[in-house]
Amino acid sequence: MISHEQSTELLDATMSVLEENIADTTPQSGKGVIDKWLVELRKTENATDITDTLERVKTQLESDQINADELSELLSTLATQTTEFSTLMGSEGDIAPRLEGMASSLRTLAGNLSNS
Secondary structure: OOOHHHHHHHHHHHHHHHOOOHHHOOHHHHHHHHHHHHHHHOOOOOOHHHHHHHHHHHHHHHOOOOOHHHHHHHHHHHHHHHHHHHHHHOOOOOHHHHHHHHHHHHHHHHHHHHOO
């Protein structure tokens, strides 16, 4: 299981990518963070759905022809799954609220993509 410190570092790295100016961001910006999440989520029970969605996001980012509508839908799904996953974290510590913040950023990014 991932330690609290590792979780915090991974959440910080993810938020850095999500909060970058979309004009300055390339699809490759998030692939390293996605790979780290996939490694950790594969070790976690109850994470199959979120892992599958994350794999699909990664595949979309690696594509020569990114479909903005599909990527937006995947990010929206990932946001919902992240919110659901945060409820499994319990009320102790700061991981659940940080996952909620990440879900909100994912929703914003999804909205920005669908409006572009």
